Amino acid sequence: MASKKERYYRSLYEIAAVVNSVRVPQSVLDSIVKTVSEALEAKGCSIMLLLPDRKVLLHTAAHGLSDRYVRKGPVSADKSISQALVGKPVAILDAAEDERVQYREQAKQEGIASMLSAPILFKGDVVGVIRVYTAKQHYFTRSEIHFVQEVANLGAIALERARELEQCFIEVDKLEESRRQFVRFLSVVAHDLQSPLVATQSILSYIADGYTGEITDGQKDLLQRGTRRIDELLMLITDLLDVPRIEAGQLVREMKELSLNEVIKQAVVDLDKVARQKGIELKIELPESSPLVYASGRRLQQVLNNLISNAINYTRDGTALVRVKEYQNEITVEVIDTGIGIPPDELPRIFDDFFRGKNAGKKGTGLGLSISKRIIEAHGGKLWAESPCPETGKGSKFTFALPKNGRLRHNRG
């Protein structure tokens, strides 16, 4: 009966074999053992790697050996390969009789006569062993030993590359996990920061709306001022939380095929009243083809809202135009106003986080445009600004382009 320790090692061996098979470029190791077998006209060849405890080796690649032999169990690192483990090749003439061989019976059954083991060294450390097996007793020549040692050195490079790659995968996993944690953290923060403010808003409007009894105009004015300040804070929280959410790619999950015309019509309906109150005419020009985009409707709405609101805010009187154009590879949406425009020295910075121009009003966090840019970029598109608008010579023009790709089709009718 196998001892506990043996069973333990056997499990470890099985697990490690599975783990290893995932990311070590097996094809590289397979081709090494095959090439060596053929080059030496040997029965077979295998690569065994040292487990981290440095006491046990496991077969990572084998050629010309039966599955049963390869899986015979963990190879302890103290007998036939002890010399290899200090960095020197070891040749064994009669594997079935030599006491240094741990699995003599199995070697005999497998038809192995002689073995040559060479260390796989990396930066002076043995990381594994490459072993050549012959069917007839064979004295390995100096050049054969040299050849196998050279192959072992090449194998070391391949393994190190694999380990680096594996390390990269681990780092990527860690990064993704920390991003997920961050988004979870944000949800909690969003809830905990917003809840008290949201409740306070409702309480203030409860009083302002007279549910607790008549209030004076002066009291009402103060309550409204309080409400406005809380609104600002809520807006800031929403904007601040938006940035990492977009960067964490959350909106990809919200994307689906949408009619761009419909999204624009909705945004314009929402803002038409605001525009009218300022005496601004809000116009739209939409293509008859009614192009579909693969996008998050809510987020596109957010971008349009931001751009159109800006157009309205920075225009005293005049017009704001939303125009969609369809090209071969992309669809553009332009928001053009006849307003005060953007000073040339501010133009390069308007998409920076927290940037607020000298003409900016009291409202706003300075995050609107930077968030809009992130949203459009998360859709594989671009957002840019021109001021004055090249066609009209006044105001400004914001354009975003969304790519047409495999998921975009035309919706006729």
Added chain:
Amino acid sequence: MKQRPKILLVDDDVDLVKVMSGALESKAYEVIVAYNGQEGLEKARKEKPDLVVLDILMPVADGFTFADEFRKDASLAKTPVLALTSFSESLGQPFPFEVTEYIVKPIKPRDLVAKVEEFLKRAETS
């Protein structure tokens, strides 16, 4: 419509519950309050409300927990549910449940009353 329609209010925020129920009661609605999804479910089964106002994010048993069971009850299957949510909270997680209408917080108690009236009327005529 019944003389006094019954409104079930499910929200963990005591202050919000106070003003929302105050506003609804001023319109002569009968207001039943629950502070988490589990309690809300029990009261819904017992009281058979005419309409439910449901907060989605609650610490104990949230709106999702409530939603999983609520529609399974045949006597509640057609009850209108107004879900309270905030834009940033609800992002990216679709609510797996047939909600009559989403209301984005913050909400003015007066606007909530208007919504409740609107959906009670709709439920009555449909």
